[in-house]
Amino acid sequence: MSVAGDSLTPQPLLELRDIEKTYPGVKALAGVSLTVLPGRVHAVLGENGAGKSTLVGIAAGSVVPSAGTIKLDNQELARIQPRDARNAGLAIVYQTPALAPALSVVDCVLELLPDSKRPTRAGANDWLTAHFRSLGLTIDPTALVGSLSQREAHLVEIAAALASEPKILVLDEPTEALGPEETQWLFDRVSDLLSRGVGVVYITHRIPEVVEIGRDLTVLRDGQVVGRGSVADYSADEIVELIIGRSLETTFPAKPPPSVAAAPLLSVDGLSGLGFTDVSFHVKPGQIVGLAGVEGNGQRQFLGALAGRGPVSGTIAVGNQTVDRHTPRAAIEAGIVFLPGDRLGEAMFGKMSVRENVVAPSLSTAMPGGIVNKRREYHLTREATADLAVKTASLETPVATLSGGSQQKVLLARTRLESPRVLLVEDPTQGVDAGARVRIYSVLRKFAEAGVAVVVLSTDAVELEGLCDTVVVFSRGRVQAVLEGSDVTERAITGTAVMSQRDHGADGLTVSPRRRRWRFAGEAQGGVLAALTIALAVATTAASDSFLNPLNVNQLLVAASVMILVGVAQLLVVMTGGIDLSVGSVIATAGVVLSFFADQGAAYFIVGVFVAVVAGAGAGMLNGLLVTAIGIPSVIATLVSSIGIVGIAQILRPEPTFAVSDEVAELVGLMILNVPLVLVIAIVVALVVQFVVTRTRMGRGLRATGSDAVKANRMGVNVPRARCAALVASGALSALAGIALYTSTTTADPNSGQEFTLVSVTAVVIAGVSIFGGSGSSVAVAVAGLLLATVTNALTFLSLTIAWQYWFQGIFVLLAALIPIAAGSVRRRLHVRIA
Known part of the structure; x- marks a missing residue:
């Protein structure tokens, strides 16, 4: 079968001219040029380390060239961003699929599509199911990428590339994880693309595949072009000789004669x-x-x-x-x-x-x-x-x-x-x-x-x-x-x-069976934590009726609002694979800033809220620049900034200060359906964050960054921007937590708030969030915050010392770790039975 097309006067779809790429001590590419024509397969060949993947990575925007130019979509550029390349019509299937493991299949596909081809999120599942069906696939769009086999991940990335209706399709070792039947299926799709004038760049080690579908070839060795021309002008042996720089007398070692007498080993x-x-x-x-x-x-x-x-x-x-x-x-x-x-x-x-x-x-x-x-x-x-x-x-x-x-x-x-x-x-x-x-x-x-x-x-x-x-x-x-x-x-x-x-x-195409999807979701973890909260409240009420006193319940709910806000703040950073140790200092500083406005009436207080949130976001921006521009790990960057931020708070208010007008006191004490206003705000924030994380492109970017930063970059996510945005949001939300704390104490203390750094990490952990990034539920974190506030509040009524607070937190962290493990064990047993 031949799938190479023809064109009388083809205009190049992609031109790479004099591309160079230098890494410390290594020149990966030296003056390499490549031209891709419509309706033709251009094979790029070479041994591992020859520079093939680096070259196509430059075309796709995932690698920044040291020199040379890229001409794509009639634009000549020194470099290109992955999403810009995709929007210009270039789709790429990497040798190792560029799919963030913590994202669902549908989220990954949506991230890989150009803006003009992306369906709405509401109808994305049905759209992708229909697209998979048209290709002969039955992969569940809602399954986590991390649960897929390598073969399924390759098929998903190929399907995403086909859905983008590309002008140029780059295939980097696409058949390594595929069987013969699936390889033939892919070649049929390539044939269809060529008939529509699409240019295909094909990287492979399998010479028969080059002979079968290739029209043009470029051979790289040690980062330089050592051969180019028409595939038809070379025999398979000559192509191999170009690749390795010597003749290949034999590929396989001689087989010995069969042994009849030997016993099986x-x-x-x-x-x-x-x-x-x-x-x-x-x-x-x-x-x-x-x-x-x-x-x-x-x-x-x-x-x-x-x-x-x-x-x-x-x-x-x-x-x-x-x-x-x-x-x-x-x-x-x-x-x-x-x-x-x-x-x-x-x-x-x-x-x-x-x-x-x-x-x-x-x-x-x-x-x-x-x-x-x-x-x-x-x-x-x-x-x-x-x-x-x-x-x-x-x-x-x-x-x-x-x-x-x-x-x-x-x-x-x-x-x-x-x-x-x-x-x-x-x-x-x-x-x-x-x-x-x-x-x-x-x-x-x-x-x-x-x-x-x-x-x-x-x-x-x-x-x-x-x-x-x-x-x-x-x-x-x-x-x-x-x-x-x-x-x-x-x-x-x-x-x-x-x-x-x-x-x-x-x-x-051989289809894979529909994967039964087992996932211990963050919302399920939140349900467990809610049950623990209710059980603790019932036990405390049985010990003391005063626990349900309206004044005490109000204090508990206000304290919960602080823990919810700081927990959600920490969640956003953890989700990107980092940690923010400055949240406690930002809480203290926000209260200090607000104190300068709280004794001058409600209007000034609202201005103070705005100033405090901006200050918190500014602290987050500082953290973001330290992490992304300078490259300091987040745990170190936020530790350093935490010291500086609390230092500023102590300069502004050397001593704790009580400062609040009657009008402001009335404002901060507002109730909505007998629920403190600050708790309502905290819950709304948690729900908004949940929507952003699970239903928006920004949220996909945050989760992809924490799941696998390299793959996220290849998917088109601006990883530095995602990390910086998470830290800025963490600073702003921590400032809101500081404002909530101030409304309950009406005291500006530069030394307060530090304990909330540990509280925020605890809330994230017991909410079942992976500390390695990529996933998490702000709803579960909110419930965890309520549980921790209940624990702290219940100690007095249970006649327990403050030390028990740490015991309870330790027990809950242990339970949070054991519950997913137990659920995984049950999953495996059920899977065996079903199979």
């Missing part, structure tokens, strides 16, 4: 679990067995089960030893080592060094006696990586900064130190360039030659043919066929997989 009999049923096969020492099948047919779950993941029935034995307990630890103790396809997500410590990752599973060998011995660690790491050609500046380089190929080599080096009897490898060359693939295949064969039983799962039938001695083909969770010897061919593997009876969606 890995034996699987009647194994059943989630997604697969009654699977039996054997692997002899020195043998490489492949697992194949159309994606979603149980082979991944089966491989995970061999590694001890998930409940199963049946028997797994290594040699003469049966693995009695189906747990990861039991599998490791039996000599089974698993290398998952999601290297950074599951197998590696991204921020730790190459050295630390290599020796991680072999600490008893690397540091006998439990004492770090770096000399020994360096020796072991160099020995393990000796012939793997890991591209790294040093062994202390964070492993997350390495290319996909080098990361996989680090995992293989680590595996050498573990001395496995059985090696399970999922997608061994996903995101790996042509040169690195050859070395990885060689290492896997060497493991087999050393007597290890190797099991490889791959979606690449060519890879399975060239590497494996035996291939087990799955269909609908069962073994469809076992291919051996000369029967292990690409045609037989693919034919067996696709000819088995399957369910299909629109245009032949």
Whole structure:
């Protein structure tokens, strides 16, 4: 099939001219130019680290070039913002999907769409469901992105790109997580786009895909163009030679003759679990067995089960030893080592060094006696990586900064130190360039030659043919066929997989089952906290009728308003992945500022409220600039500003001052339906924040920033602006909390309010907010504030000391942590039953 289109006099849709990009000590791109024409696929090729993703990142606006120009939508620019690129008609599908894990699928898609194509939020769920249905997908729009598989996340991002009706579509390794059927589905969509004059930039390591759909090509090596022209002018071998800079005599190591006499090293009999049923096969020492099948047919779950993941029935034995307990630890103790396809997500410590990752599973060998011995660690790491050609500046380089190929080599080096009897490898060359693939295949064969039983799962039938001695083909969770010897061919593997009876969606795309959505929402946590509040109020009333005295209830509700406002203020910052330690100082300063207006009548008091809120927002802006412009972590920036802010308050009012006119006292004591005005304001603020966070683009930006700042930037979120806005809002809301506190005490004390910093963090934590950012409910925080106010107020009536306040807070924090864990356990049990 050919999907490349033609144009008689095409005008470029995108031009990158003399692009340079320099990182500290590294020149990623040097004078690279690229022209994308309508109706044609332009393949950008090169090994990992050659600069491909950097180049398209510059076009998409997620990377800032050091020099050069970008011409897009008839505008010539030195750089472009992601959202501007999207609005100009450029859509991009990244190798690692740019979807913030804490957002829902629909929120991510809305954020990825250009302004002209974005539906209203009210009808977005129905619109996206219909769009998914037209593409043959049944992914739940309301599911959290973090609950999706890597394959589903790729399909969501592709669907979002198609929904944007792009003029230019950039596909960065789009088929790495897809099976053959889904790859064909994608190519059909590309063909349709080309027929409408869309230009496609296609980055891949899979040369057959380039030959199939490509029209033009540009090859990068070490950040420079080493070849360009028409795909038709090159053979597959010539393209590979351009990529790696040398001829490629062979890709796969020679297979040994089959061993008849050897006893199986890995034996699987009647194994059943989630997604697969009654699977039996054997692997002899020195043998490489492949697992194949159309994606979603149980082979991944089966491989995970061999590694001890998930409940199963049946028997797994290594040699003469049966693995009695189906747990990861039991599998490791039996000599089974698993290398998952999601290297950074599951197998590696991204921020730790190459050295630390290599020796991680072999600490008893690397540091006998439990004492770090770096000399020994360096020796072991160099020995393990000796012939793997890991591209790294040093062994202390964070492993997350390495290319996909080098990361996989680090995992293989680590595996050498573990001395496995059985090696399970999922997608061994996903995101790996042509040169690195050859070395990885060689290492896997060497493991087999050393007597290890190797099991490889791959979606690449060519890879399975060239590497494996035996291939087990799955269909609908069962073994469809076992291919051996000369029967292990690409045609037989693919034919067996696709000819088995399957369910299909629109245009032949394999659809995923609708995911049953389990989520412990913030509102549910708020319900639990409300029940605790009611229970505490009932217990306190039983101990003392005076608890329900109107005066006491009024004081409790006013105190709750302070805690609600400061809790919501802290929530906004935590949601972006930070923390604001200045909220207590802002509360104190707001009361001090207000005191200069409170003794001059209601009109002056209202002016004072405005001034205090502006002052609080100004403190937040200072914090925002320290965090975004200078790059100081929020915990340090707000700690420093907190000291300065309280210093200003002490200069303004060296001593506590009581200052309020009768008119102002009457104003601040206003009630609405027997509820203090300040509590009504606090509740309205919490509801408004909840609406903004969950139903507006600004809220999506805040949550995306805290969920994953890099992905948020690629989605088009202005991350520095989001962080700064959260801190400004926190300052303003903290000032409102200070005003609420002043209305209850009518005293300006520069030393008051500091305890509310801890209170704000406590309210956020017990409301079930992730301290890592990305999520949270202001409604739950508001209920948490009411609970904390009730705890403090109830102590007197329960004849308990103030120390009990901290005990209660500690208990509630512990409960807040345990409730989601318990809910997750119930979820898993129910999921197993439903499945």
